[in-house]
Amino acid sequence: MSEPASKPATTPKDFPRRSFLRRALAVAIGGVTGIVPAIVGLASFLNPLRPKVQAKQRPTGSDAEGFYKVTALDSLTSGTPISFPIIANRKDAWNTFPAEPIGSVYIQKTADDKLRVFNVTCPHAGCSVDFHADKQGFLCPCHNSLFAMDGVHSASSPSARDLDSLEYKIENGDVLVKFMNFRIGIKEKHAQ
Amino acid sequence: MKSLLAWLDDRTGYRNLLHEALYENVPGGSRWRYVWGSTLVFTFSVQMITGLFLWMAYSPSSQTAWESVYYIQNEMLLGWMLRGIHHFTAQAMIVLLALHLMQVVIDGAYKAPREINFWLGLILLKIVLGLSLTGYLLPWDQKGYWATKVATNIAGITPVVGDQVQKLAVGGMDYGHHTLTRFFALHAGLLPALLVFFLVLHIYVFRRHGITAPDAEWRSQHDTTFWPDQVLKDGVACLAVLATVMFFVLRHGFGSHSGAELGAPAEPSEPYSAARPEWYFLFLFQFLKYFPGESEIIGAMVIPGAIMGFLFLMPFVGRWNLGHRFNILFLFAIFSGIGFLTYRALKEDRADAGYQVAVKGADASAERVKELVELNGIGPEGAVHLLRRDAFTQGPRLFARNCGVCHRFNGHDGSGHVPTEVATASDLGNFGTPDWIREMITDPAGEKNFGATKHGSWNGEPLEDRFADGAMAQWAAENVKSGQMKKSEIDAVIGFLIVQAGATPGGGRKGLDAVEFDMEQAGKEFFAQGSDAVTTSCYGCHEMKIDDDLFKDGSDAIAAAPDLTGYGSGKWLKDFIKNPGDKRFYGKRNAMPAFESKLSDQQLDMLVDWLLHRWQEPQK
Incomplete structure (x- = not known):
């Protein structure tokens, strides 16, 4: 470039039609060669969105309907909500971790066989709520969302919905909870 | 659009750059x-x-x-x-x-x-x-x-x-x-x-x-x-x-x-004789073979360094008359040398039976680990543990290291390598199968059975005819070769022993055909009492502890030969390998080392499971 060319370079204008074909071909071929590795890479990047992959990554260890054994009914005393971990076989990409906590629930016994079960995850931004006896409710430590004993959010709370209650059943004296996580930050309760 | 590009060009000068x-x-x-x-x-x-x-x-x-x-x-x-x-x-x-x-x-x-x-x-x-x-x-x-x-x-x-x-x-x-x-x-x-x-x-x-x-x-x-x-x-x-x-x-x-x-997966404890660099480094790998001992540094560093150094000097060499031609010649010499060394490396590997076996073994392990991952998933300790616990993978290695010195496994040492030394003990390739038992009855002195012990010694003493012409060999010569024991009786005894192994906790060899009840009963009777033509029954020498009237009054000769209770089962085999000199087995006649303190319990289990084909199989 710095050395002066001995002759003027032929400009594309000299051969308009041939030049156009060449340009088009050059762009097409260059495009193909460049895009193939990018597409293959992008495909693997999008892997987490495949339903098959999502299904494989779900924890196992629940019964057929998705209920996990949490505790014995006898261990619950009336009134105060108690937090319990949910134990399941966790999958993490290539690894399988047997019997690990995958989340927590608050269980409150309201009558002999009546329970209130909440996922501890705050529906606002996903922190874990704590039970506060003095407030008679659940307080989120992150943005101060406050939920009553029945899970209803206070009017001034940043949370858009109530605490996520979970289905439960009692079998042979054990409490089983249909544990699931819900999408965070929206008003509706949508399973994740 | 045009004005936007002009605006962009004004601020960045991209047109000049693009033109350039x-x-x-x-x-x-x-x-x-x-x-x-x-x-x-x-x-x-x-x-x-x-x-x-x-x-x-x-x-x-x-x-x-x-x-x-x-x-x-x-x-x-x-x-x-x-x-x-x-x-x-x-x-x-x-x-x-x-x-x-x-x-x-x-x-x-x-x-x-x-x-x-x-x-x-x-x-x-x-x-x-x-x-x-x-x-x-x-x-x-x-x-x-x-x-x-x-x-x-x-x-x-x-x-x-x-x-x-x-x-x-x-x-x-x-x-x-x-x-x-x-x-x-x-x-x-x-x-x-x-x-x-x-x-x-x-x-x-x-x-x-x-x-x-x-x-x-x-x-x-x-x-x-x-x-x-x-x-x-x-x-x-x-x-x-x-x-x-x-x-x-x-x-x-x-x-x-x-x-x-x-x-x-990488296994630091498992020497890997199929290790080769990527093909474009093969020439260096081959080159190092020519530098014995301390001179390795010449092949690994001095010569490659000198060649690299000369490449850097090429611009100066090229100034002289013929220098350019010399450079071209030099480069071609280098590439020819690389080509030749690569060819030699590949040729030597092709001719190396040990390397071929190692490559096959490596491919089999790669296939196997995939099966194991699909069956079990990968725990937090990593995939290499799947192979370490796997009878199919570890069995051949354990056999080659511990048993293959004397025994053979379908003619090789378990890992596929055929030793040059002659075998001094039986070929265990089909241990626990009906064929194995049949050969033990009909041809115990055969080269694949006790016959091999002729070439062996124990504690410095040649074994000679201790097993090759032992009591079993003599019994077979007397009662089987001349036809006194009928083929149906041989089949029946085999059936009886197979059923016994299967009934032992842990079971016998996997993948065998079921034995009919009548045949098993006939075998049991022959084992205990022989027949009119065969007066010395199996029970005459071999112990058999099962709860049955036939086996209530033991013979005086018991313990002259190995106890066959659960013979061919995992339990029998493991006990035997642990201590073949136990009085249940060969007693004073024994000529095989005890492995109780040489192998861990887990290793013994994997070896036995491999010999009996009891490894984890992919679900169909």
Whole structure:
């Protein structure tokens, strides 16, 4: 470039039609060669969105309907909500971790066989709520969302919905909870 | 649009830059021989793109590296193709580098004023070789692990600082987490950054001097510009490179069985005799064979260093009369030498039966670990533990190391290797099968059975006829060879023993046909009482402790021969291997070492399970 060319370079204008074909071909071929590795890479990047992959990554260890054994009914005393971990076989990409906590629930016994079960995850931004006896409710430590004993959010709370209650059943004296996580930050309760 | 571009140009001057980039003068017109540099830039871009996406899924630690690569290869969408492209483009880069170097030397493009650019190119060559070397380890499979270990051990023979250099490269005393983190940082961080830096300089200096037009005749042709004529030729060349790469990626079809290979996970305790570097380093591997003992450093460093040093001096040599021709000759000599050494390495490997067995074993392990992952998943301790606990994998190794010195397994030592020494004990390939029992009854003195012990000795004493013409051999000669024991009776005894093994906790050999009840009963009767023609029954010498009226009054001869209670079952075999000299088995006649203190309980279980075909099988 710095050395002066001995002759003027032929400009594309000299051969308009041939030049156009060449340009088009050059762009097409260059495009193909460049895009193939990018597409293959992008495909693997999008892997987490495949339903098959999502299904494989779900924890196992629940019964057929998705209920996990949490505790014995006898261990619950009336009134105060108690937090319990949910134990399941966790999958993490290539690894399988047997019997690990995958989340927590608050269980409150309201009558002999009546329970209130909440996922501890705050529906606002996903922190874990704590039970506060003095407030008679659940307080989120992150943005101060406050939920009553029945899970209803206070009017001034940043949370858009109530605490996520979970289905439960009692079998042979054990409490089983249909544990699931819900999408965070929206008003509706949508399973994740 | 036009005004927007004008606004952009006003602020950035991009049009000038673009013009500079695209309308470079190509003296004498575009040529195919100018494409090599562009294909190298292209392959490097492919490596950047695919490498970045691989990075998003790769986890460098000794418990996750192989596992994450396995996940990329087998679970992620087109992950196998991504890995395959990265793997084969790396090899294409080496080939293209060699072509580029040849073209530069032949065209004399290293001469003044292009000396510095030639040196920059040689530095780029070394960086690419460094990328290959570091990348080979990252999957943490047996191949990469052992081949790279050789490379870092060679670094360790550097005079004075060798030990420190090796420890720094390895990140500790031995291969582990920090070997991977260091190699990965080099492979994905430092070396690509250096490559980009030197590549920018290389292209900048190249643009400064322009293309080396080879001869006056060509220079008299019409000049052209880089865009679009040369770009089109470069594009076609890149497409050809990509097509070649894709051919290798897809050579076994479309799916995770294709693409780049992934061996079994690295197992530091398992010597791997199939370890070879990637094909383009094979010549160095072969070269080292010619440097015995302390002289290794000459083959590993002095000579390669001298050759590299001479390449750097080429611009000066080229100034002299005939210097240019000498350079060309030298380069061809080097490439011929590399070609010859590579050929020798491949030829020696092809002729090496031990290497062939090792490669087969390595392939089998790679297949097996895939089955085990599919069956069991990978626990937090990593995939190598699946193989360590696997009877199918460990059985042959345990047998070869512990039993194969005397015994054979279908003629070999368990691992597929056929020892040159003659066997001194039975061939256990079909232990626990009806055929095994049949041979023990009809031909106990055969070469595959007790006959082999003729060649052996125990505590310095030759065994001679202790077993080869022992009580069992004599009994068979008397009662079977002459036809007193009928074929139906032999079948019945076999059936009885097979059923006994199956009824023992843990069971007998897997995959045998069911035995009919009547046959088993007939066998039991013969075992206890013999027949009119065979007066010495099995029970006459062999103990059999089952709750049955037939076996209530034992013979005086009991313990003259091994107790056959549960014979052929895992329990019997494990007890036997633990202590064959126990009075239940051979007692004082024993001539086999006890393995109770030599093998762990788990190892004994794996050995027994392998001998009895009781390994985990893939679900159909």
